[in-house]
Every structure is written in C-alpha cells, then in structure tokens.
Amino acid sequence: MATLDLTEIVKSFGSTQVLHGISLAIESGQFVSLLGPSGCGKTTLLRIIAGLEGVTRGSVHIDGRDVTGLPPESRDIAMMFQSYALLPHMSVRENIRFPLRMRRRGTRAEQDDRVQAALETVQLGHLADRMPRQLSGGQQQRVALARAIVSDPKILLLDEPLSNLDARLREDMQVELIELHRRLGLTTVFVTHDQEEALSLSDVVVLMNSGRIEQVGDPQTIYASPHTGFASEFLGSANLVPVKVIEGASGPQAQLPNGETIAVAVGTKPHGETHLVLRQEDLKLFPAKPGMSGDFLATVETRVFLGARIRYVLRMGDLRLKCLAPASDDFSAGERVTVRLPEGGAQVIST
Amino acid sequence: MRDRIEDIALAGPGILLLALAFVLPLVEMLRLSIVGADGGVTAEHFVRFLSDPYYLGVVWRTIYLSLLITIICAAVGFPLAYVMARVSPQMRLWLIVLIILPLMTSVVVRTFGWMVVLGRGGLIPFSLWKLGFVGRNFTLMHTEAAIVIGMVQVLLPFTALSILGVVMKIDRRLEEAARTMGASFLATLRSVVLPLAMPGILAGSLLAFTLSVSSFVTPSLLGGVRLPVVASSIYDAATKTLEWNFAAAQSVILLIGVLLALTPYIRLSGRRHG
Ligand SMILES: Nc1ncnc2c1ncn2[C@@H]1O[C@H](COP(=O)(O)OP(=O)(O)O)[C@@H](O)[C@H]1O
Numbered sequence: 063m064a065t066l067d068l069t070e071i072v073k074s075f076g077s078t079q080v081l082h083g084i085s086l087a088i089e090s091g092q093f094v095s096l097l098g099p100s101g102c103g104k105t106t107l108l109r110i111i112a113g114l115e116g117v118t119r120g121s122v123h124i125d126g127r128d129v130t131g132l133p134p135e136s137r138d139i140a141m142m143f144q145s146y147a148l149l150p151h152m153s154v155r156e157n158i159r160f161p162l163r164m165r166r167r168g169t170r171a172e173q174d175d176r177v178q179a180a181l182e183t184v185q186l187g188h189l190a191d192r193m194p195r196q197l198s199g200g201q202q203q204r205v206a207l208a209r210a211i212v213s214d215p216k217i218l219l220l221d222e223p224l225s226n227l228d229a230r231l232r233e234d235m236q237v238e239l240i241e242l243h244r245r246l247g248l249t250t251v252f253v254t255h256d257q258e259e260a261l262s263l264s265d266v267v268v269l270m271n272s273g274r275i276e277q278v279g280d281p282q283t284i285y286a287s288p289h290t291g292f293a294s295e296f297l298g299s300a301n302l303v304p305v306k307v308i309e310g311a312s313g314p315q316a317q318l319p320n321g322e323t324i325a326v327a328v329g330t331k332p333h334g335e336t337h338l339v340l341r342q343e344d345l346k347l348f349p350a351k352p353g354m355s356g357d358f359l360a361t362v363e364t365r366v367f368l369g370a371r372i373r374y375v376l377r378m379g380d381l382r383l384k385c386l387a388p389a390s391d392d393f394s395a396g397e398r399v400t401v402r403l404p405e406g407g408a409q410v411i412s413t
Numbered sequence: 414m415r416d417r418i419e420d421i422a423l424a425g426p427g428i429l430l431l432a433l434a435f436v437l438p439l440v441e442m443l444r445l446s447i448v449g450a451d452g453g454v455t456a457e458h459f460v461r462f463l464s465d466p467y468y469l470g471v472v473w474r475t476i477y478l479s480l481l482i483t484i485i486c487a488a489v490g491f492p493l494a495y496v497m498a499r500v501s502p503q504m505r506l507w508l509i510v511l512i513i514l515p516l517m518t519s520v521v522v523r524t525f526g527w528m529v530v531l532g533r534g535g536l537i538p539f540s541l542w543k544l545g546f547v548g549r550n551f552t553l554m555h556t557e558a559a560i561v562i563g564m565v566q567v568l569l570p571f572t573a574l575s576i577l578g579v580v581m582k583i584d585r586r587l588e589e590a591a592r593t594m595g596a597s598f599l600a601t602l603r604s605v606v607l608p609l610a611m612p613g614i615l616a617g618s619l620l621a622f623t624l625s626v627s628s629f630v631t632p633s634l635l636g637g638v639r640l641p642v643v644a645s646s647i648y649d650a651a652t653k654t655l656e657w658n659f660a661a662a663q664s665v666i667l668l669i670g671v672l673l674a675l676t677p678y679i680r681l682s683g684r685r686h687g
Pocket residue numbers: 075080098099100101102103104105106107
C-alpha cells in the first residue's frame with residue numbers, strides 16, 4: 063500500500079506528443095480508474111507508472127520516493143496486462159511464484175504458502191499444475207491476477223483486465239475485484255474505456271481525453287456533474303443540446319434552438335451559448351398527451367430492444383435525442399411520445 | 414484426389430533431381446563401402462577405420478572441435494539474435510545483411526582471408542607480438558584454434574539466423590511482464606527469453622554441428638595436414654591413396670554419425686508439431 067504522485071507528466075513518441083502534462087495524486091489504498099476513449103493515452107500513462115516507458119518530462123513518486131528514473135523491477139509494483147502475459151513455459155504455480163522468486167521473498171516453503179494462498183484467493187487451487195495454454199481465457203485472467211497480488215506490491219496496475227472476457231464472466235470478475243480490493247486494500251490503478259466499469263468499481267475516476275485529464279472525482283460526483291461536454295457525453299452518453307440560458311420569471315431557463323424553453327437547475331447563471339446535458343436514462347417517456355409544462359412531444363425514430371431496457375432515438379423538430387427507457391415503456395417506431403425531463407431542472411455545461 | 418495428383422506433378426521434377434543427385438550417389442557409396450578387394454562383401458574397411466588409433470584420433474578431433482565450434486556459435490549467436498530481434502526493423506535489416514554478406518563469398522576466399530590474418534606476420538600474431546603479449550613473431554596457422562576461429566565465422570550466420578526466427582516470435586510483453594515482477598534485464602533474459610528461444614538454439618546448434626563435422630575446406634586449409642578431420646581423411650583416401658572403398662566406408666560412418674545427432678531433434682520437433 064502506498065501513495066502515488068504523478069507530476070506534470072509529458073510523453074512524446076518521436077514528434078507526436080501523447081500525454082500533455084498529467085498531474086495526479088492518488089492516496090494510499092484507493093482504487094482509481096483511468097477512463098477514456100481508445101487512444102487517449104491510458105496505457106501509456108500506466109506503462110510510465112510501471113517504468114516500462116520513460117517520461118519526456120515530469121516525475122513519478124511512489125510513497126514519496128522519486129522513482130522516475132528507476133527500472134520496473136525496482137519499483138515494487140505489479141502489473142496485469144490486457145493479454146495476461148502468462149509465461150508459457152511455466153505452470154500456473156511457477157507463474158505465480160515467479161515474482162516471489164525474482165524478488166527473493168521468503169524461503170521456498172514460505173513462497174509455497176503464499177502461492178497457495180493466492181491460488182485460493184482466485185479459486186484456482188485445482189489447476190495449479192496446468193500449463194497456461196491449457197486454461198480458458200477466464201482462468202488465465204485469474205492466474206494473472208493471482209500473480210499480480212502474490213508479492214503484495216505497493217501499487218497494482220491493471221490494463222483493461224476484463225476486456226477480453228465475455229459479459230457474464232466480466233460481471234463476476236468486477237464483483238471479485240471489488241472484494242479483493244476491499245480485503246487487500248492495495249493502491250490500484252485500473253485502466254478501462256468502459257464508463258460503467260469505471261463508475262461501478264472505483265473510489266476515484268480520472269477521465270482522460272487526448273492525453274489530458276478532463277475531470278477527476280468520485281463516481282457519483284463525476285456522473286452527476288460533468289464539467290465539460292466531453293465528460294457528459296462520455297460518461298452517460300448524454301445528449302448535448304445547444305441552448306442559451308436566460309433568467310426567466312420562475313428561475314433560470316434554457317432556450318432551445320426552436321425557441322422553446324425549459325427550466326434548468328436553480329443557480330445556473332445566464333449564458334450566451336452553452337449545452338444542455340440530457341442523460342439518456344433521465345428522459346421519461348409517456349404516451350403522447352399534450353399539456354403539462356416541461357414535457358415535450360417527440361417521434362420515435364428508432365427502437366433497439368436491449369433486454370431489460372430499450373434504447374430509443376427520438377426526433378423533436380431538428381433535434382435528435384437518445385433515450386434509454388425501461389422495457390416496460392414500450393413504444394414502436396413512428397409513435398408520438400411525451401418526453402419528461404428530470405425533476406429539479408436539467409444541467410447545463412458550466413464552462 | 415485431384416490435389417494429390419497435382420502435388421505429385423509439381424513436386425516431381427524436384428524429387429527426380431534429388432533422386433539423381435543424392436540417392437544414387439548414396440546407394441553407390443553404400444555399395445562401395447562393403448566391397449572387398451576380391452569383389453565380395455566385407456566389413457574390412459569399417460574394421461580398419463574403427464580399430465586404428467590414428468583414425469579414432471581423427472574422429473575424436475572432429476567431434477570435439479565440432480562441439481566447441483557449436484557451443485561458441487550458440488553462445489555468440491543467442492545474444493546476437495536477441496539484439497537483432499529487439500532493434501528497429503530497419504536496423505534489423507542492416508544487421509541481417511551484414512551477417513549474410515560473408516555467405517555471398519566463397520568459403521575458400523573467406524578461409525584464405527583467415528590464413529592471411531592468422532599466419533606468421535599476420536594481423537593477430539603480429540599485433541600480439543608487438544604489444545608484448547607473446548615473445549616472438551609466431552603463427553596461429555595449423556592450430557586447432559585456427560580451425561575453431563575459421564569455422565565459427567563460417568557457421569555463426571546459420572546459428573544466429575535460426576535463433577532469430579524463434580526469438581522474433583517471443584511476445585515482448587512477456588519480457589515486460591517479467592520486469593514488472595522484479596526480474597532484472599539479465600534475469601529476464603535467463604528465465605524468460607532463453608527457455609523460450611531453446612527450440613531455435615537447438616535447431617541452430619544442430620545445424621552448426623552437422624555442418625561442422627562434415628566440413629572440409631576450412632579445417633584442411635587452416636588446420637593443415639597434421640590436424641586431419643574425418644572429411645579430410647575421406648578426401649585423402651579418395652584422391653591421394655585412391656582407396657575408394659575405404660573412403661566410402663568413412664563416408665558412411667560420417668553419415669551415420671550425422672543422422673544419430675539429428676534423431677533426437679527430429680523426434681523432439683515431431684512431437685511438438687504432431
Ligand atoms: N510505442 C509507441 N510509439 C508511437 N506511438 C505510440 C506508442 N505507444 C502508444 N502510442 C500512441 O500513443 C497514443 C496513446 O496510446 P495508448 O496509451 O495505447 O492509448 P489507450 O491505452 O488509451 O488506448 C496513441 O495515439 C498511440 O498510437
């Protein structure tokens with residue numbers, strides 16, 4: 063367990079700069095997600111923390127010690143690769159023992175005990191003597207996890223560890239990761255491009271975009287009040303509607319391109335041009351019944367059945383809105399519906 | 414079925430050529446090796462070779478020089494292949510060209526180069542003498558060291574390229590993973606790269622060993638008449654003393670030796686692919 067401090071990290075490959083000054087302080091024992099679209103520099107940042115990649119500028123401190131110039135083996139970290147990187151010429155047991163052997167932790171017997179404990183943590187005791195190629199993807203993933211935690215590293219680095227698993231296994235592993243983290247309390251940096259995964263697993267979400275940190279916060283905060291258009295779109299796949307904020311009789315109002323107005327959160331400052339954030343799951347749909355204020359009429363353009371929920375694309379004049387409704391709110395394409403916005407007024411981007 | 418026929422049609426010329434150029438001489442060689450002076454079947458040539466301390470000495474020299482050459486080729490070839498596998502593609506191309514270039518010139522030419530460098534007054538003895546490491550101007554020619562140096566230069570490209578093929582297929586992330594698990598660069602090389610490169614090292618070593626036991630030009634030119642190996646002994650019997658049957662018997666022994674060296678490898682790789 064240790065703190066991790068990144069200071070003004072800049073990274074260029076040749077003439078292309080991929081990280082533009084990343085600063086981040088991670089407290090001991092926190093589970094932090096690096097979240098962002100593919101290619102935004104998450105893996106590069108993780109590799110810099112691991113020491114597999116040098117920095118162009120900036121520094122990395124683990125537990126207050128400057129490790130910027132140290133090779134990976136001197137950093138006391140563990141990293142789980144997206145491809146698992148199990149050593150193909152070693153059995154499961156030898157793979158898990160490898161970090162203990164390389165770091166000369168304890169006697170042979172003590173190492174055996176720790177390997178056994180790690181195997182049991184991931185429920186793989188019965189497969190200890192198999193070779194990696196004899197395991198399924200999910201089992202390989204558990205071996206990689208056992209190997210990462212067995213040496214009790216200061217920092218645990220996980221690069222999209224669940225992305226190669228099918229949906230069911232993935233959910234199981236998410237639960238196990240949370241429990242494992244609660245039990246071991248390892249400072250963990252978890253890379254993902256899946257916003258749900260980041261929000262459900264982490265203490266802190268670090269949202270990245272094109273080599274910069276877009277927003278840092280706990281999952282609730284970052285979900286409820288995204289600071290930028292990118293943040294709101296990426297986190298909730300929200301609809302962004304261009305609006306003007308004006309001071310109406312009953313509080314701040316957002317004026318849509320077609321001239322209609324809706325109430326926005328109390329305290330919102332008047333604003334020339336900004337965006338209204340309408341999260342897909344916050345829009346409620348009813349059979350078309352004109353009347354109530356705050357409700358809008360729209361036409362269902364597309365309907366995608368997702369099992370527990372249905373995704374709609376709605377058309378309101380020139381606007382297209384995405385909406386995620388419970389399966390009980392079933393409308394067919396072409397149908398007219400009433401759209402109700404969330405209570406307490408909608409959010410606008412504050413910048 | 415049609416595929417089978419087409420396969421035979423396509424492979425036909427090659428197989429025919431092999432039969433003419435390889436199988437026929439081989440059969441003739443086997444026949445000669447068991448023909449006695451009176452024209453009857455005999456094992457006398459084999460007995461003569463295997464019971465004469467002189468010839469056993471030749472065999473022993475051939476084997477231990479080949480082993481030494483093979484070990485040096487593997488020991489130098491592995492790090493070389495590793496570096497080649499891990500540099501940029503352009504750099505790798507240059508290194509491969511650099512390694513293959515000597516193969517473009519004849520072994521005789523290269524060996525003559527060594528004669529110049531190793532002989533009395535040649536670059537190496539002369540430098541050692543002038544630098545005071547040895548007391549007089551001497552020659553390295555006609556020594557086992559000369560044979561080893563010359564043969565390593567001839568065979569290193571084969572070993573290095575065999576190993577390169579295998580190291581190129583090792584996932585780099587395995588090495589990175591090992592580093593994050595506390596293994597230093599050298600520890601990673603020893604406990605990850607070396608074991609995974611072993612098939613290539615074995616194949617390259619075997620190639621070096623078989624080429625080495627049957628090589629003729631370099632050992633004869635650099636070792637001279639006082640350090641004969643099996644190949645030069647065959648050459649002498651066939652061209653100087655004109656004992657064709659004895660030469661054939663020696664060739665059969667050499668062939669059997671090479672095949673014996675190859676069997677464990679063929680069995681190993683057969684198991685891996687089958
Ligand atoms: N070794 C490298 N050489 C050149 N460019 C690289 C290298 N590694 C990553 N990049 C570039 O850096 C950017 C960020 O990559 P990466 O960190 O892998 O993103 P992410 O993990 O968020 O998908 C990408 O544009 C990628 O092409």
